[in-house]
């Protein structure tokens with residue numbers, strides 16, 4: 075029996091790489107569901123090639139176009155966020171790859187978890203926004219959450235066979251992004267085109283900007299806290315510009331385990347989809363002659379204020395990571411439209427964290443409201 079896969083966010087960077095994995099491993103995976111937001115042409119092309127049973131376009135204005143193209147192939151076409159949630163809550167698939175970007179991925183990911191399914195999680199924002207609710211629902215519903223984020227996949231792999239052993243800390247590696255070593259006087263003038271040039275990874279625009287500002291690593295600290303049940307002080311960040319060591323776990327005896335590989339998301343995607351098995355592939359391997367030195371340096375929390383702000387939000391807890399995430403989504407969008415400077419992004423996020431009231435134990439409704447409030451506040455601060 076092949077594993078039936080649903081790819082949420084199939085037109086994105088993770089989604090398209092997941093389709094490559096499924097194509098390479100067509101003897102074990104069968105594509106059941108494809109979803110995209112608005113890129114109807116690519117979604118149609120993907121559906122024609124992979125012939126899933128179900129396709130969802132969340133932008134309802136594109137429904138007719140997608141339906142006309144795919145219904146002759148007996149592919150069921152749906153539209154809107156409601157359909158994303160309904161299908162995530164159905165039994166048509168075995169594993170759902172959550173690869174929608176941002177807060178928009180929360181509702182469908184939660185629906186899959188509520189449904190007791192296995193979720194291969196790329197959408198880190200889900201855990202940043204509502205990690206407490208999501209992880210307790212995973213336990214309650216017997217769902218499985220398998221990390222796709224390369225750092226978290228590394229930690230997950232390091233922890234295999236260590237169930238009864240205590241972790242001292244986890245060390246998340248960061249490439250440092252395109253502005254590694256730069257200081258405030260340089261960052262003040264950087265523009266979108268430069269920030270989008272990541273040295274090691276090719277990713278969607280939002281996470282690429284997050285990587286340049288180190289917000290990505292901040293979000294990943296919060297993601298790690300919830301995925302692995304860690305205390306704040308057990309989570310460390312270290313800069314490793316070659317992106318070969320994907321992260322490490324240090325145990326109570328001082329032993330450090332690391333997982334390594336080339337910076338290629340197809341490996342953690344394949345690992346999560348095929349888990350618990352390892353499947354042979356022909357992807358490029360690390361050749362140490364090309365990496366004569368692997369280097370590590372401390373992260374610059376002072377220059378890259380987003381990293382410090384994310385850590386602060388993690389420590390404060392409650393609704394603060396949700397506030398941080400929402401404000402960040404707004405400022406990244408504005409930066410990508412050349413509406414604000416690189417460093418101004420941190421000013422707006424900091425103001426949102428200061429101004430929005432703290433809620434220690436938010437409900438899902440509180441998170442929804444808080445997300446909207448922080449977005450509105452960030453938007454109003456940018457306009458000024």
Ligand code: NAD
Pocket residue numbers: 082083084085086087088089109110111112113132172173174175176178196197198199222223224275276277278279280281339
């Ligand atoms: P992307 O922008 O390339 O793709 C996003 C996908 O989400 C697209 O298919 C788009 O159609 C869909 N989408 C966007 N807005 C939506 C909405 N409102 N409703 C429904 N669907 C929507 O992003 P990406 O780089 O593939 O990243 C996806 C997620 O994976 C992010 O959470 C990111 O942090 C995480 N991630 C990505 C990488 C990477 O290498 N790209 C690595 C680790 C984690």
Ligand code: MG
Pocket residue numbers: 223224225294
């Ligand atoms: Mg990552």
